[in-house]
Amino acid sequence: GAVVSQHPSRVICKSGTSVKIECRSLDFQATTMFWYRQFPKQSLMLMATSNEGSKATYEQGVEKDKFLINHASLTLSTLTVTSAHPEDSSFYICSAVRRADYEQYFGPGTRLTVT
Amino acid sequence: QKEVEQDPGPLSVPEGAIVSLNCTYSNSAFQYFMWYRQYSRKGPELLMYTYSSGNKEDGRFTAQVDKSSKYISLFIRDSQPSDSATYLCATVQQAGTALIFGKGTTLSVSS
Numbered sequence: 001g002a003v004v005s006q007h008p009s010r011v012i013c014k015s016g017t018s019v020k021i022e023c024r025s026l027d028f029q030a031t032t033m034f035w036y037r038q039f040p041k042q043s044l045m046l047m048a049t050s051n052e053g054s055k056a057t058y059e060q061g062v063e064k065d066k067f068l069i070n071h072a073s074l075t076l077s078t079l080t081v082t083s084a085h086p087e088d089s090s091f092y093i094c095s096a097v098r099r100a101d102y103e104q105y106f107g108p109g110t111r112l113t114v115t
Numbered sequence: 116q117k118e119v120e121q122d123p124g125p126l127s128v129p130e131g132a133i134v135s136l137n138c139t140y141s142n143s144a145f146q147y148f149m150w151y152r153q154y155s156r157k158g159p160e161l162l163m164y165t166y167s168s169g170n171k172e173d174g175r176f177t178a179q180v181d182k183s184s185k186y187i188s189l190f191i192r193d194s195q196p197s198d199s200a201t202y203l204c205a206t207v208q209q210a211g212t213a214l215i216f217g218k219g220t221t222l223s224v225s226s
Contacts (some may be wrong), residue, residue: 006158034213041123043203044159047219093158095214102211106151108158 002028004096006107007039013084021079021110023094028073030096035067038091047092052079069072074099084114118142121204121217130226134191138204138217142186145206145215148180150189153219154199162202163189194224 003026013019017019023033031049038114048069049057068080077096081088093109121138128134136150147166151159163178165171171178179188187204201221211224 004158032211043121043218044214046215047212049213052195091156097211103164104211104214106158106160109156 002096002103002105003097004094004107005104006092006094006110006115007102009108010111010115015085015114017085018080018082018085021081021092021094021112023079023096023107025057025075025096025098025105028096029099030077031074031099031102032097033068033077034097034104035077035079036093038093038094044093044099048079076098081112084088084112087115088112089114116213119204119206119217121220124219125216125221125223127223128194130157130194130196130224132194132224133216134189134194134198134219134222134224135186136189136202136204136222138190139185140206140215142206143182144208145184145185147207148178149205149212149214150176150187151205151216152168152201155201159203166207172206175185191222194222195223196226199223 004026007022021069031081035047038044050069050071052071071077094107095104119140125205126206150163166181168180169180201219203219204217
């Protein structure tokens with residue numbers, strides 16, 4: 001089956017530092033990857049759409065200079081949270097759209113805690 | 116009005132019960148409907164996927180879509196404690212685009 005991995009699974013960082021989260025499709029090529037954020041007891045909210053070789057598209061209210069997205073290849077997208085603050089603490093989940101059939105698969109998520 | 120509405124529960128049932136989970140949506144252009152299961156601190160796992168109206172069955176799970184009333188349901192038969200999780204409905208207008216999720220319903224099945 002299609003597998004999407006995220007690294008790290010959990011990270012704790014100090015306020016003001018930057019954190020990079022990787023999303024990889026392990027056994028398929030992904031035309032598009034999505035980044036979602038989920039706060040406790042809330043649903044997944046789309047942050048941005050990442051297409052290989054082009055600039056990411058951000059949802060309204062998501063700061064593109066704070067959440068840097070790079071989609072370097074058809075199997076890897078990275079999300080960098082710059083100058084993190086405690087309010088950025090959340091569960092970040094990526095999904096990848098399989099090129100062959102447009103089915104979407106989710107990663108296991110990364111729990112970010114900013115102290 | 117939110118695009119996808121889902122009662123967050125929590126919903127508690129005894130083992131063996133039939134569970135009914137529901138969502139409503141507002142945009143008639145939505146074509147694809149999914150149910151995801153999410154265990155605590157994990158990513159969502161696709162359970163069922165339907166296109167347009169109708170029923171789809173997979174083991175103990177049945178997904179139902181009624182586009183005329185913009186209503187989607189997931190039924191779980193013979194519920195098990197391992198079914199305890201949060202169930203999220205999701206929809207999308209076009210395959211390969213970002214999903215729009217409901218808030219999720221937390222289900223607890225007691226043995």
